[in-house]
Amino acid sequence: MIQITTPLNFLGSVYRNIRQGLTDMGEMHDLLEQRPEVQDKPDATPLQVTGGHVTFRDVRFHYMPERPILKGISLDVAPGQTVALVGPSGSGKSTIGRLMFRFYDVTGGGVEIDGQDLRDVTQSSLHAAIGVVPQDTVLFNDSVGYNIAYARPQATRDEVIAAAKAARIHDFIESLPEGYDTQVGERGLKLSGGEKQRVGIARTILKNPPILLLDEATSALDTQTERDIQASLAEAGQGRTVITIAHRLSTIVDADQIVVMEAGEIVERGRHEALLAKGGRYARMWARQSAEIEREDGAQS
């Protein structure tokens, strides 16, 4: 028996250690898709976050040399500001997020957080400073409480509950048969996309990073789910620098800065009202999405 269970126990504990060590999707990327070309410098120092000022200086980037993707992106996101990246599919929005996380190195220019070039800091400190809310939150086969606390395993139950309340998912969890101890994931209770995302947001709130990177879901959500998620994200963004990769313009009208991308370049930037008044690309995108929403509403009623 011992011969059989020992290796199994050992594997179980390795698995658990790996799982415990993954504090968010970003670190999961880190582990599962570690890219040998991105390495800490021998003299890399931990990132010192003083306010969460994110700067892209004339950033150029390609995945393959023959195909430039970002063609000189300059962005300045002041501490506590919210910036929304919008633009057609393939324009480079997610690539900007990946570079901020240093999933790849820029091929020209530089990315800085509070004046420190990302290539000079340790990746672990960078990843600890950025909370990623991905389009699809991965849930583990464990309790919903564990799934939230996973961002900070030493968190108390009260802290987990406070994060769930802020993410507008507490009442839902309380309504489950075993509350926070209810098993979720593939082998447990299946949560809807919106519920899963709010668990992910609670996880990020508990991690309490100074910078948030939000990758908004592309899939259509019903109005109530969308409202719940927006409230949850607004709460998560309080007092943090937020970079949102936005797909639905209705969610970003309050952003401090809207950046409109097209084919790897910034073609417009400003606040919602100013961009509407300008009557350019953003105004046309807005008119198109508003017409689509009206058509959908008409079709539903």
Ligand code: ATP
């Ligand atoms: P979407 O709104 O569809 O998510 P996006 O604006 O976020 O699009 P990116 O994902 O940044 O666009 O992609 C920009 C371009 O880079 C696209 O043409 C895409 O095909 C290309 N690209 C993205 N990832 C890779 C990769 N790993 N290798 C090669 N090309 C890539």
